[in-house]
Amino acid sequence: MTVKDVFVSAPGKAILHGEHAVVHGKVALAVSLNLRTYLRLKGTTTGSVCINLPNIDTFLCYDLSELKQLIPVSCGKREEGKPLDAELVRKLREFISVTNGNLDTYNMATLSFLYIYISLFGSSELPSLTVSVWSELPTGAGLGSSAAYSVCLASALLCASGAIPAPLKESDQSARWCQEDLEQINSWAFQGEMIIHGNPSGVDNAVGTWGGMLRFLAGKIIPLSRVPLLRILLTNTNVPRSTKVLVAGVKDKINKFPSIMTPVLDSVDAISCTCEKILSEITCEPITGEHYNILEELIDINQHHLNVMGVGHPSLDTLCQVTLTKGLHSKLTGAGGGGCGITLLRPETDSSVVQTTVQDLKDCGFDCWETSIGGPGVQQHSPLSVKEEVLEILNRY
Numbered sequence: 091m092t093v094k095d096v097f098v099s100a101p102g103k104a105i106l107h108g109e110h111a112v113v114h115g116k117v118a119l120a121v122s123l124n125l126r127t128y129l130r131l132k133g134t135t136t137g138s139v140c141i142n143l144p145n146i147d148t149f150l151c152y153d154l155s156e157l158k159q160l161i162p163v164s165c166g167k168r169e170e171g172k173p174l175d176a177e178l179v180r181k182l183r184e185f186i187s188v189t190n191g192n193l194d195t196y197n198m199a200t201l202s203f204l205y206i207y208i209s210l211f212g213s214s215e216l217p218s219l220t221v222s223v224w225s226e227l228p229t230g231a232g233l234g235s236s237a238a239y240s241v242c243l244a245s246a247l248l249c250a251s252g253a254i255p256a257p258l259k260e261s262d263q264s265a266r267w268c269q270e271d272l273e274q275i276n277s278w279a280f281q282g283e284m285i286i287h288g289n290p291s292g293v294d295n296a297v298g299t300w301g302g303m304l305r306f307l308a309g310k311i312i313p314l315s316r317v318p319l320l321r322i323l324l325t326n327t328n329v330p331r332s333t334k335v336l337v338a339g340v341k342d343k344i345n346k347f348p349s350i351m352t353p354v355l356d357s358v359d360a361i362s363c364t365c366e367k368i369l370s371e372i373t374c375e376p377i378t379g380e381h382y383n384i385l386e387e388l389i390d391i392n393q394h395h396l397n398v399m400g401v402g403h404p405s406l407d408t409l410c411q412v413t414l415t416k417g418l419h420s421k422l423t424g425a426g427g428g429g430c431g432i433t434l435l436r437p438e439t440d441s442s443v444v445q446t447t448v449q450d451l452k453d454c455g456f457d458c459w460e461t462s463i464g465g466p467g468v469q470q471h472s473p474l475s476v477k478e479e480v481l482e483i484l485n486r487y
């Protein structure tokens with residue numbers, strides 16, 4: 091069986107409020123970024139499955155005959171939204187550690203690819219194909235690169251398997267799936283996130299799938315109908331960390347000090363709700379200085395809470411201090427422990443202040459840039475419509 095080529099992309103995200111607390115059933119507010127992950131799937135006749143992941147220096151090929159051995163005996167077509175198939179995960183872990191030496195975090199990328207591939211095709215015939223992925227997002231830095239990757243995998247593999255149609259018409263440059271198909275993509279992406287994160291809330295893959303700004307609570311996704319025009323500075327401290335490890339650390343802390351940590355999580359929940367209220371006022375009333383004063387205070391309080399949860403880092407403290415000298419307020423975004431932070435810019439913040447702040451942060455060894463938010467969720471593209479620099483990289487494979 092030869093599968094059709096598919097080209098897709100999905101955005102990264104910034105969590106405004108609610109990271110970590112969202113894993114424990116609290117509200118999070120998240121927004122898509124203008125940085126995307128691109129995936130090209132090509133049907134081949136080589137009798138192998140190849141995966142090219144240049145962001146993480148991973149280039150692998152497997153014979154279909156090897157992969158067939160991994161199909162669980164019980165393999166019917168697995169339904170989405172179910173817990174991971176423990177037998178398949180065990181077989182894949184064994185297989186990857188045998189062929190690839192170790193189980194470092196970057197091998198999670200291979201594991202999640204193979205998991206979705208075998209789950210979707212295992213009950214029929216495994217097709218020969220090559221998947222190449224390139225991302226504009228920093229990997230493992232809090233901007234949801236794992237979710238953008240999982241959403242791309244899920245959409246391309248679902249499309250290739252025929253479980254969902256390819257929405258792109260001949261004359262289109264890019265196209266989106268219908269709601270029902272997006273739900274399927276989101277739920278398979280969640281499985282990929284489970285492999286990479288251990289215990290994800292699902293907020294990141296929801297933003298990667300639907301884009302825009304959304305409120306997420308216990309698996310329920312409510313898109314905000316109007317996305318306020320927020321100006322946000324993104325800073326990558328370049329301190330590496332793993333979401334899986336940080337999420338597990340917060341859980342341990344909650345288990346150890348339940349009566350101390352529960353109020354912290356409740357407070358984060360209230361911060362998300364208050365922020366949502368202010369943002370909705372900003373979209374339909376004249377913006378006042380007071381709106382921004384409150385947003386800034388919420389950022390400060392939440393950053394303290396995240397430190398209490400044990401996911402701060404000296405580099406993030408530096409970010410907060412440096413921006414505060416310019417009157418700007420910052421917090422970590424995503425799992426913390428290094429990685430990225432967001433800084434809220436007020437509508438009246440002068441571009442010269444932004445420029446000097448960016449320079450000061452760069453002098454600390456950080457990457458820093460002003461970003462736009464609220465981009466579209468997962469899309470299928472005609473390769474001709476994709477940015478030259480992305481095509482150039484993906485064309486190498």
Ligand SMILES: Nc1ncnc2c1ncn2[C@@H]1O[C@H](COP(=O)(O)OP(=O)(O)O)[C@@H](O)[C@H]1O
Pocket residue numbers: 127143144145146195196197198199200223224225228229230231232233234235236237239286287331332333334424425
């Ligand atoms: N472009 C990519 N190519 C391959 N794997 C990726 C890519 N982006 C993310 N990943 C996978 O996601 C992991 C990082 O996920 P995570 O620790 O959750 O950080 P993030 O905040 O970026 O989501 C990587 O170790 C890798 O397994």
Ligand SMILES: C[C@@](O)(CCOP(=O)(O)O)CC(=O)O
Pocket residue numbers: 108109110111112113231232233234235236287289290291292293294333337423424425426
């Ligand atoms: C910490 C958490 O709230 C967000 C993690 O985001 P990221 O992988 O650091 O981009 C975990 C989750 O919601 O699954």
Ligand SMILES: [Mg+2]
Pocket residue numbers: 234235236237287294333
């Ligand atoms: Mg992640």
